Amino acid sequence: MEKYKLTNIDGEKISVKDHVFTWPNFISFTRLIIVFPIIYLHMENGYQVDMTITILILYGIFSDYLDGLVARKTNEISELGKVLDPIADKLMAFFLFLYTVWLGWIPVWYFVLGVFRDLSIMAGSAYIKRIRGKVAMAVMSGKVSVNVMALYWVSVFFFREATTIHTVFMIASVIMMVISYIHYIHRFNQIRKGADFN
DSSP, X not given: OGGGGSSBTTSSOOOOXXXXXXXXXXXXXXXXXXXXXXXXXXXXXTSOOOHHHHHHHHHHHHHHHHHHHHHHXXXXXXXXXXXXXXXXXXXXXXXXXXXXXHTTSSOHHHHHHHHHHHHHHHHHHHHXXXXXXXXXXXXXXXXXXXXXXXXHHHHHHHOTTOHHHHHHHHHHHXXXXXXXXXXXXXXXXXXXXXXXXO
């Protein structure tokens, strides 16, 4: 058990603040509120994609990189940000995938798998918060998994006829879900045994 306490499992110690009103947190929050305009405009537009929908989706993807970049560049990594960023990702993905499942474009089993994974990771994060007093940052494979899931959703939403591409991205995203889930479990066990983390 003691070996886990020797080094920070994130590689280096990062200063994490208790600030709430920061630009990174604002950017993460805006990612939450664009989901419903995307769905509404798509339905109103006869389930066709227009320029406004495209811009909103591109902003949602870009903002996922932007909030982290701004947090690091301005030294504004916060406890709230560590929670808000992944929650914004998960809720945006949840509603957009739920919508495409409702349209019959994405299989239900895929959606259920993603929800189960996210809920169990969030439960583990809540447990760490309770026993250690702070939230653990996301693992890199988790970020990769989110990006591959986004590629799958984008391919389905924008390129309805590209079924081969849909299948490739779906399989790749399932593989990344499993890999990242294993990494989260490993990280959870390290922290539970006393590892230092940001």
